Every structure is written in structure tokens, then in C-alpha cells.
Amino acid sequence: MRRKLLLLLTLSLLAMLTLAGCGSNTSSSKSNGSNGNNDDTFKVGMEAGYPPFNWTQKDDANGAVAIEGSKEYAGGYDVEIAKRIAEGLGKKLVIVKTEWDGLIPALQSGKIDAVIAGMSPTAERKKSIDFSDNYYKSDLVMVVKKGSPYENAKSIQDFSGAKITAQLNTFHYSVIDQIKGVKKQPAMDNFPAMRVALESGVIDGYVSERPEAVSASSANENFVMVEFTEGFQTSEEDTAIAVGLPKDSDLTEKINKILAGISEEEQTEIMDTAIKNQPAAE
Numbered sequence: 001m002r003r004k005l006l007l008l009l010t011l012s013l014l015a016m017l018t019l020a021g022c023g024s025n026t027s028s029s030k031s032n033g034s035n036g037n038n039d040d041t042f043k044v045g046m047e048a049g050y051p052p053f054n055w056t057q058k059d060d061a062n063g064a065v066a067i068e069g070s071k072e073y074a075g076g077y078d079v080e081i082a083k084r085i086a087e088g089l090g091k092k093l094v095i096v097k098t099e100w101d102g103l104i105p106a107l108q109s110g111k112i113d114a115v116i117a118g119m120s121p122t123a124e125r126k127k128s129i130d131f132s133d134n135y136y137k138s139d140l141v142m143v144v145k146k147g148s149p150y151e152n153a154k155s156i157q158d159f160s161g162a163k164i165t166a167q168l169n170t171f172h173y174s175v176i177d178q179i180k181g182v183k184k185q186p187a188m189d190n191f192p193a194m195r196v197a198l199e200s201g202v203i204d205g206y207v208s209e210r211p212e213a214v215s216a217s218s219a220n221e222n223f224v225m226v227e228f229t230e231g232f233q234t235s236e237e238d239t240a241i242a243v244g245l246p247k248d249s250d251l252t253e254k255i256n257k258i259l260a261g262i263s264e265e266e267q268t269e270i271m272d273t274a275i276k277n278q279p280a281a282e
Contacts, residue, residue, distance in 0.1 A: 042091035044082045045098040045106050046074065046117035049190045052215040052274040053118035053241075054078040056097070062277040067097045077211070077274040078116045081135050081262070085116075085243070088258035089251070100190065101169055104129055107244055113251065115244030118209070121237055122171060125244070132243035132255045136267055140175065140234060141213045142226040144205040145198060155230035159205065165194060166207040175232040176207060191216075198223065207232075209239070211271055215278050 048056040048067060054076040057064055064073035065083065074095045086093035096112050103115045107129055121131035142159065144150045150162060160181035166172035168187035176184050185203055188194050194206040195216060205226070208216070213225035243259075245252050262270075 040091055041094045042082075042086040042089055042114070043068075043094045043096055043112045044078075044086075044114050044116045045096045045103050045112035046078055046082075046115070047100050047103075047190060048072075048074040048076075048095070048097045049192055050076075050118050050212060051191070051219070051278045052076055052211050052271065055278060057279050065093055065095050067095050070097065072097075075274075075277065075279075077136070077271050078118060080270050080274065081243075081259075082114075082116045084262065085114075085255055085258050088261075089254060100167065104244065107246055110246075113245075114255075117244075118212075118241055119244050120171065120240055121242040121244075123237065128247075130245045130247055130249060130252055132245060132252060133259050134240040134242050135259050135262065136211075136241040136271070137236075138209040138211055138239055138241070139227075140172065140232045140239065141208060141210050141228070142205045143194075143198065143208050143213045143216050144224055144226055145201075146222050146224045148204065148224075150205055150226065151224050153226050154228060156228055156232055157230070162204040163202075164205050164207065165197070165203050167191065167194070171234070171238045172207040172209075175234065178232055195220065195223070211275065215275055218275060219278060 046054045048054050054074055056067070056072050057075055058072060060066070060073050062075055063080070064075035065079055067074050074097065079095065082093055096106070098106050098112070103117060103119070104125070106112045107115055142153070150159060153159060156179050159179050161183060163183045163185050164176050164179065165185040165188055166176060168189055173187045176182055188197065191208070191212060194203070197203045198206060199220070199222065217223045217225045243255055
């Protein structure tokens with residue numbers, strides 16, 4: 001009887017040790033699998049709909065990069081910066097096309113490694129994600145139709161009574177309130193939608209950054225960029241552009257070193273080339 005009990009106890013102990021070993025291996029496997037540092041790709045999220053910062057095209061012309069899960073490609077200033085960062089990190093660049101409102105959630109969930117999408121490092125965004133040093137700085141302007149009463153505006157107050165909008169969840173939309181008597185329209189999801197609204201007369205103009213406005217007027221001869229002598233009041237963090245990264249990311253310092261190697265002259269050259277290369281359909 002004692003021998004049977006001893007045998008049962010021995011078998012039970014062996015079974016427990018075996019299960020414990022399996023559990024340990026499973027945990028270790030999951031931990032290693034979720035470690036993004038073991039991945040040789042650099043996944044970047046962007047709208048691919050904000051030329052000249054980023055856009056979508058049908059082929060790889062002018063150095064465009066394939067969009068993950070799509071037959072389309074992404075090009076533009078952000079893509080060129082992303083390519084340099086990926087090269088500096090020794091990783092393969094993967095572009096993940098993501099709606100503007102989904103960029104930060106995608107970063108927080110680990111779907112992407114960085115946001116390179118013409119995003120400003122505002123105080124509000126810094127509550128949920130970190131940012132690299134700036135890789136571009138721009139000014140706010142207005143895009144209107146050629147021949148409109150607002151084409152020769154010099155001050156933002158010249159848009160009193162005008163129907164003006166900007167992109168949803170951007171500081172562009174909040175600065176519209178600085179125009180006295182403006183007819184502020186609902187914010188729109190993206191810039192292609194605003195261009196269509198302007199062309200059709202639904203709005204009189206939209207707030208944008210200078211590169212996008214140059215892009216819009218280059219792509220459509222009916223559009224004009226209005227620059228101001230008395231413009232919007234903004235902070236430096238609003239008009240700067242930086243790479244969005246997860247909180248306490250170990251990539252931040254590495255990316256800052258890479259960005260430090262891109263001079264302001266090079267930034268201007270890259271932007272001018274992006275404006276030149278943007279698809280005519282945009």
C-alpha cells in the first residue's frame with residue numbers, strides 16, 4: 001500500500017513539474033514575440049493623403065514605398081524622411097496607411113512603430129505619446145479659389161463672413177476662432193475632402209500649412225495660397241513637425257541622431273522635390 005502511495009505521489013510530482021515547465025516556456029515565448037526590437041522592420045503610420053507631406057500613388061515612381069496590405073504606394077516628404085530613418089536604424093521601412101484619428105491609437109497599440117505624418121508635437125498629444133526633435137517647421141496659410149473675394153487678403157480678419165474649415169482634430173481648426181465674424185464650418189477628415197469642398201463652393205477656404213497649400217495650388221490652377229502680413233497666432237510647437245513615438249521608446253534618441261544629420265537646406269530640398277513630384281490627381 002505504501003509503495004502504491006509513493007508511486008502515485010512520485011507520478012503526481014512529475015506531472016506538476018512538467019506542467020510548470022510548459023507554462024514557463026509559453027510565457028517566455030509570448031514575451032519574446034511581443035518584443036518589437038527583434039523585428040527587422042520599421043512600421044510607420046501616415047494618412048498618405050496630405051500632399052506634399054504624404055500621398056498615395058499607383059506605382060513606385062520617384063522613390064515611393066509600397067503600402068502594407070495594398071497594391072498602392074506612398075510618396076512625399078514624410079516618406080523620404082521615413083526612408084532615411086529606417087536606413088539609419090538598419091531596418092526595412094513599412095508604410096501603414098492609417099486615418100488621421102487612428103494614428104495615435106495605432107502607435108499605442110503597437111500596430112506601428114512611429115507616426116511620420118506631418119504631426120505637430122502639441123502639449124495635448126505629448127500626454128499620450130512622445131516626439132522626436134522637429135524635422136520641419138511651417139507657417140499657416142489659407143487656400144481659396146482664384147478670383148474669389150479673398151484671393152488678395154492680407155489679414156486673417158479679411159475672412160470675416162467667409163465659410164472656413166480645417167482638418168478634424170488639428171490645431172488648424174481651432175485657430176479659425178481668431179477670425180472675427182467667420183462662418184466656421186464643420187471640420188473635415190482630410191485634405192482631399194477639403195479640396196473638393198473648395199472646388200464645389202461648399203467652403204470659401206481652408207486653413208493649411210504652407211507646403212500643402214503650395215501643393216494644392218500647383219495641382220489645381222483654380223486654387224490660390226493666401227499668405228498673411230497679419231496671420232494666425234500660433235506657438236512654435238503648433239507649426240513644428242516631429243516623429244510620434246510610444247512613451248519612453250528606445251528609438252527616440254536614435255531617431256534624433258538621424259534627424260540631426262538632415263540640415264535645413266536638405267529639408268527644403270526634399271520638400272521642394274516632394275511638391276514637384278506630387279501626383280497631378282491630388
